[in-house]
Amino acid sequence: MGTRAVVAGGSMAGLLTAKVLSRWYDEVVVLDRDELPLEAVHRKGVPQSRHAHGLLARGHQTIERLVPGFRDELVRRGAVTNDQHNDILLYNEGRLLKRAPSNLTGLLASRPLIESVLRAKVTEVPNIVTCAGTTVDGLIAEGGRLTGVRANGERLDADLVVDATGRSNRGPTWLRELGYDAAPVDEVRAGIVYMSREYRRVQGDADFLGVISGHYPENPVGCGAGANDGDRWLVTLLGVEDNAPPAEPGAFEDFAAQLDGPELHRLITRAAPLTDPVRYRIGPSVRRRYEKASRLPEGFVAAGDALVCFNPAYGQGMTIAALAAEHLAEVLENGGDQITRRYFSGMAKIVDTAWVMSTSNDLRFDTTAGKQPLGARLLVRYLSRLNRATATDAVVGRQFLEVVNLLAGPTSLLKPTTLLRVLRSS
Ligand SMILES: Cc1cc2nc3c(=O)[nH]c(=O)nc-3n(C[C@H](O)[C@H](O)[C@H](O)COP(=O)(O)OP(=O)(O)OC[C@H]3O[C@@H](n4cnc5c(N)ncnc54)[C@H](O)[C@@H]3O)c2cc1C
The missing domain is CATH 3.30.70.2450 (Alpha-Beta Plaits)
Structure with missing residues (x-):
């Protein structure tokens, strides 16, 4: 695809994306403003790391495909494996989901440990170079294409640039400085x-x-x-x-x-x-709709929280970062033309389900500004009934857990057999 890809931000999204890009570019340079120790420690650039971070089943399955050996290494270094249906008490609207043995494996680990294991594996790749203590200040473009970044005041040439700088990302500012209008943003403030x-x-x-x-x-x-x-x-x-x-x-x-x-x-x-x-x-949930931008420079990609950051109560952030990296791999597999457009239009579909699931709950609160779309209102009402069923019916509970883990879409809960079970229990 080119000589060099640059990834701004060397955290979850940056590392996963770098791993994917290493197959397609001669060199992948990961720039992060923090020092990046290999040990599992808290650092300034990831202030959320002291709080519980659940890795959804879809998330650790995807990371394992992108970075083989990730799961075993995480467990070797202390992650606790669990049967999500039997070992985790899950309360929904006051009802405890009926526990039952299952093959739905979860991994419990701190955010620093997850990142540390990922960093150790990704930096083993010979053509990935990490530059810690390096702040990205802006993008460089020529003729509608990105040609590099400015970092610590210097120019670094690149054929592709990924904004993986997290919640506090400045991607829209960098684009504005190049003359590109800001992409529309969806925002929900749950407080x-x-x-x-x-x-x-x-x-x-x-x-x-x-x-x-x-x-x-x-x-x-x-x-x-x-x-x-x-x-x-x-x-x-x-x-x-x-x-x-x-x-x-x-x-x-x-x-x-x-x-x-x-x-x-x-x-x-x-x-x-x-x-x-x-x-x-927690700041607002923010979804940057780059797929709706009137114009973007070719070679620009945003991933992880720089593309969409959720209310973390639903544990979706790291999984969507992994799905973004997997999607980028598919985009590159299909050729080098219009990478930016194809990437963002595919991401819009990937983000949709998770966004509706998390914001539709947030919008139930009087304290959250915004109106729930009709579809989301109906979904929430149905989920309330379904929650009642999960307290006594382990089959419905399992289906619900698959949706929460992003292994199945919410429409899977509308199958006639499930509807019947939900009706029967209410
Ligand atoms: C309290 C809380 C709890 C959460 N719980 C969960 C959970 O249970 N499950 C889950 O999946 N997700 C959870 N999340 C979300 C999860 O933390 C993020 O989705 C995930 O860390 C995203 O990774 P990222 O790489 O996009 O960004 P981050 O991890 O935020 O990393 C951004 C990186 O960019 C670097 N950086 C920033 N600006 C620059 C710059 N200009 N130049 C160079 N480097 C820069 C920073 O130093 C940092 O390393 C939670 C979030 C919060 C706030």
Whole structure:
């Protein structure tokens, strides 16, 4: 495809994209403004890393295809494998999904560990070069094509440039500086606050490996908690702005009493804390509609949170980053013409389902501005009925889990057999 591809941002999306590009370009240069240690540590450029990060089944399956050996290495370094249907307590609108043994394998690991394993594997590839401590300041274009980037004040030539700079991306600004109008943006502001704390995990302290409790208008608090990196529990509590989880030790544990099930509150009032609670105020969900831009320079790609960042309560971000990398591989497989246009139009379809699933729940809250489209309203209403069925019917529960894990689309829940089961249970 060309001599050099440059990836701005060396985190989840940047690493996955770099791996794909290494097959097609002589050299792939990954630029990140942070130092990038190989160890699993928190760093400035990824402030969300202290909070629970679930990797959906579709996500780790896709990463494994792109980076073979990823899963085994993650487990070797401490990720906790689990049967998502049997080991995780999942509360939806106050109802506990009926537990049942299944082959739906999940991996529980901290965000730094996931990134560290990925970085170790990706940087083994000989034609991927990483430049840490390097800030991308802008793009360079000639005749409607990108020809490079400006980084740390210097020019670096490139045939393709990927913006993988995360939530705080400046891709639209860089494009504007070159004379390109901003692409339309969809935005939903749910006003969620995360607060997280780690605890020591000891043998037999719980008969589950994780608890997920969805927030909903009648009880707008939730949690994502799991066994993590060997002998730890990472517990994230979430609330909306006027009922945010408190940062004071003790009050944090008390807040967990508001969750629908008693299990997590019981666990963390007994477990030994390892850290103080840490807060993260989630910004809006933002979807950059590059596929609708009137004009884009050829050779521009955006991936991960730089393309779409979700309310993280639904755990979709890393999976969509992986799907973007897989989609880019398909685009390149089909030839070198109009990579930018083909990439963004394919991504629009990939993002659609995840976006509707997460924003349609957010838009149920009076505190979230915006109107739910009719289709989304109907979906939410139906899911409420389906939730009731998942409390007693493991078959419906399994189908629901496949949708949540992005292994199946929401329409799979409308099959006549499923509809019948849902009707029967209500
Ligand atoms: C609190 C919270 C919890 C989350 N939980 C989940 C979850 O459970 N499951 C899930 O799948 N996702 C979750 N997410 C989303 C997930 O963190 C992101 O989707 C994922 O990290 C996206 O990776 P990324 O590579 O696009 O961006 P990031 O991981 O944010 O990385 C961006 C990188 O770009 C670098 N950078 C920025 N600007 C520049 C520049 N100008 N030049 C060079 N480098 C630059 C930064 O240093 C950083 O390394 C959560 C997010 C939050 C906020």
